[in-house]
Amino acid sequence: NAGVxxxxxxxxxxxxxxxxxxxxxxxxxxxxxxxxxxxxxGLKFMVYLQKENIIDESGMPKxxxxxxxxxxxxSILRIQQVVRGDSxxxxxxxxxxxxxxxxxxxGTRLTVV
Amino acid sequence: xxxxxxxxxxxxVQEGDNSIINCAYSNSASDYFIWYKQESxxxxxxxxxxxxxxxKRQGQRVTxxxxxxxKHLSLQIAAxxxxxxxxxxxxxxxxxxxxxxIWGLGTSLAVNP
Numbered sequence: 602n603a604g605v606x607x608x609x610x611x612x613x614x615x616x617x618x619x620x621x622x623x624x625x626x627x628x629x630x631x632x633x634x635x636x637x638x639x640x641x642x643g644l645k646f647m648v649y650l651q652k653e654n655i656i657d658e659s660g661m662p663k664x665x666x667x668x669x670x671x672x673x674x675x676s677i678l679r680i681q682q683v684v685r686g687d688s689x690x691x692x693x694x695x696x697x698x699x700x701x702x703x704x705x706x707x708g709t710r711l712t713v714v
Numbered sequence: 715x716x717x718x719x720x721x722x723x724x725x726x727v728q729e730g731d732n733s734i735i736n737c738a739y740s741n742s743a744s745d746y747f748i749w750y751k752q753e754s755x756x757x758x759x760x761x762x763x764x765x766x767x768x769x770k771r772q773g774q775r776v777t778x779x780x781x782x783x784x785k786h787l788s789l790q791i792a793a794x795x796x797x798x799x800x801x802x803x804x805x806x807x808x809x810x811x812x813x814x815x816i817w818g819l820g821t822s823l824a825v826n827p
Contacts (some may be wrong), residue, residue, distance in 0.1 A: 643817030
């Protein structure tokens with residue numbers, strides 16, 4: 602069992618470019634959560650998805666950010682027209698949904714220059 | 715708003731001593747709590763969890779205590795080892811918030827040899 606896979610591990614983008622972050626949940630997990638972490642801070646919830654559905658996006662900025670979890674393939678967190686304030690570590694967690702167990706990926710560290 | 719916070723931002727202990735990391739939460743509806751360990755450049759690693767119908771849970775070298783009366787959570791690490799050096803986060807959730815985790819700021823634990 603490969604665990605939660607996130608890629609890329611590190612991503613550098615210039616201001617105004619698009620960033621795409623990928624998350625493949627653990628086998629058998631159909632629930633995906635995205636979190637953002639700024640340096641020396643705790644994680645902040647962004648969005649909760651199940652296959653083909655956004656369940657809770659209350660933590661997502663209203664503009665430039667979007668997420669999807671298609672029937673096939675990984676979950677994608679997309680940030681359009683990145684700004685320096687988007688620089689952070691983005692973590693994905695998955696669960697089966699039948700209990701409270703979560704498994705986290707190693708994160709994608711986005712740097713906007 | 716609802717929040718989870720930590721009393722101590724940093725903790726330094728001698729190898730072999732016991733460590734206690736504290737956490738306060740404010741959402742009385744929270745029914746599930748998790749302690750995570752995060753090493754530099756890595757994702758959160760599950761340590762131990764506890765449900766609100768319990769006040770104590772033990773794992774290997776770790777114990778979590780929950781005091782619902784004062785909304786307080788603690789993590790005890792016995793015989794602290796250099797490998798325990800990391801940032802520790804408490805997180806809380808409940809069935810009413812789509813099981814998203816609300817995180818504290820973190821406590822940095824430094825183990826001196």
